[in-house]
Amino acid sequence: MRTLDGRYQLEQRIGIGGMSEVWQAHDTVLDRPVAVKLISPGRGEANSVERIRTEARSAARLVHPNVASVHDFGASSMPPGRSAPYIVMELAEGDTLAAHLRAGPLDWRIAVRVCAEIAAALAAAHAHGIVHRDVKPANVMLTPSGVKVLDFGIATSADMPDDLPDGMVVGTPAYLAPEQLDRRPATPAADMYALGVLLYYCLTGRLPYRADSTSELLGARRRQPPEPLPPVDGLPPEVAGLCEQLMADDPTGRPTSLMAALLLAEAVDARVYVPMIDMSPPRQREGLVSPWTEQAATDATQVAAVGDRPAGPGRDRAS
Structure with missing residues (x-):
C-alpha cells in the first residue's frame, strides 16, 4: 500500500482523468478517510507545483456546506528526482x-x-x-x-x-x-x-x-x-x-x-447559504432524510406547516 509523506495511505483509486487521478485514502494522523488527488507533473514542473500550491491554499479558505473541503497539499517523490503535487480533500459519501x-x-x-x-x-x-x-x-x-x-x-x-x-x-x-x-x-x-x-x-x-x-x-x-x-x-x-x-x-x-x-x-422553496445573505452554519438537523427521492421532491413543493416539513439540505426544522 502506497503512503504519501508517511501519512496518507492510498487504498483505492476512485477516479482518473487526463492529468490526475483520485484515490480514497486514510489519514493515519487524524484517523479519518480522505480523498487524495494526484496531479501529473507538467511542463515547467517547478512553476506548476507552486501554482497548484497557491490555488490549493485559496481553495482551502472556502468554507461552505456545499463545497468539499481542501485539507492539505503536498508533493510526492517520483523517479528520477521528480515530484508530483497532490491535494487532500474531504471524502464526500454518495x-x-x-x-x-x-x-x-x-x-x-x-x-x-x-x-x-x-x-x-x-x-x-x-x-x-x-x-x-x-x-x-x-x-x-x-x-x-x-x-x-x-x-x-x-x-x-x-x-x-x-x-x-x-x-x-x-x-x-x-x-x-x-x-x-x-x-x-x-x-x-x-x-x-x-x-x-x-x-x-x-x-x-x-x-x-x-x-x-x-x-x-x-x-x-x-x-x-x-x-x-x-x-x-x-x-x-x-x-x-x-x-x-x-x-x-x-x-x-x-x-x-x-x-x-x-x-x-x-x-423549490429551498434555503441555500450564500455570501452576505446567510453564511452561518446550519443548526443541528434532526431526522435527516435523503433529498434525492421522488418523495423529497414532492415534499419540497408542498405547502405545509413548518413543523411538519421534513429536513433536507440547507433546511432546518423549527426549533
Missing part, C-alpha cells in the same frame, strides 16, 4: 450527479434544488475570487445531506491566464463557455455558463448541442448557439428563462452565481 443522470433526466424539482446548491457553492467561491473552471456532473456529489461540489483544489483565481500549450484548454468541452474556447482568462461568468449547461442536462437528460464526438462538439459549439430548452412539465418559466440566460454567448449577459442561487432556491 454518488456523483453523472451517475444519477445515466438513468435519464431528474425530476425538475430535484434538478432545480441540485443546481441551487451548486450555484450557492459557486457564489461562495466567486466571493473569494475563485473560479472553478470545470463545473460538470462528475464534479458534483449527491450526499445524504445535500450537494458537494468537488475539485475546487484545481480552481484558479479570476482573470488569471492559462499557462498551457497552444491548442489546450482547461475544462470539459461540453461545459466550456465560448470565451474559454478562445483561451480568454477564466471569470465567474464561465462557471455560470457551465451551470446553465448542467441545468439543461439535468432537466432533459442530454446536452444542448448535437454531436457524436468531441471534435463534432467543438465544431457545433463554434457554429451555432445552444438549442432552446424544450418544454418541461411543471417547470416554472423563470427557471427556463434562467437556463437560457446562463448560456448567453456574451459573458456580461449571464446572471451571477448569487442571483442564480436565490432564484433557483425560491423556485
Whole structure:
C-alpha cells in the first residue's frame, strides 16, 4: 500500500482523468478517510507545483456546506528526482450527479434544488475570487445531506491566464463557455455558463448541442448557439428563462452565481447559504432524510406547516 509523506495511505483509486487521478485514502494522523488527488507533473514542473500550491491554499479558505473541503497539499517523490503535487480533500459519501443522470433526466424539482446548491457553492467561491473552471456532473456529489461540489483544489483565481500549450484548454468541452474556447482568462461568468449547461442536462437528460464526438462538439459549439430548452412539465418559466440566460454567448449577459442561487432556491422553496445573505452554519438537523427521492421532491413543493416539513439540505426544522 502506497503512503504519501508517511501519512496518507492510498487504498483505492476512485477516479482518473487526463492529468490526475483520485484515490480514497486514510489519514493515519487524524484517523479519518480522505480523498487524495494526484496531479501529473507538467511542463515547467517547478512553476506548476507552486501554482497548484497557491490555488490549493485559496481553495482551502472556502468554507461552505456545499463545497468539499481542501485539507492539505503536498508533493510526492517520483523517479528520477521528480515530484508530483497532490491535494487532500474531504471524502464526500454518495454518488456523483453523472451517475444519477445515466438513468435519464431528474425530476425538475430535484434538478432545480441540485443546481441551487451548486450555484450557492459557486457564489461562495466567486466571493473569494475563485473560479472553478470545470463545473460538470462528475464534479458534483449527491450526499445524504445535500450537494458537494468537488475539485475546487484545481480552481484558479479570476482573470488569471492559462499557462498551457497552444491548442489546450482547461475544462470539459461540453461545459466550456465560448470565451474559454478562445483561451480568454477564466471569470465567474464561465462557471455560470457551465451551470446553465448542467441545468439543461439535468432537466432533459442530454446536452444542448448535437454531436457524436468531441471534435463534432467543438465544431457545433463554434457554429451555432445552444438549442432552446424544450418544454418541461411543471417547470416554472423563470427557471427556463434562467437556463437560457446562463448560456448567453456574451459573458456580461449571464446572471451571477448569487442571483442564480436565490432564484433557483425560491423556485423549490429551498434555503441555500450564500455570501452576505446567510453564511452561518446550519443548526443541528434532526431526522435527516435523503433529498434525492421522488418523495423529497414532492415534499419540497408542498405547502405545509413548518413543523411538519421534513429536513433536507440547507433546511432546518423549527426549533
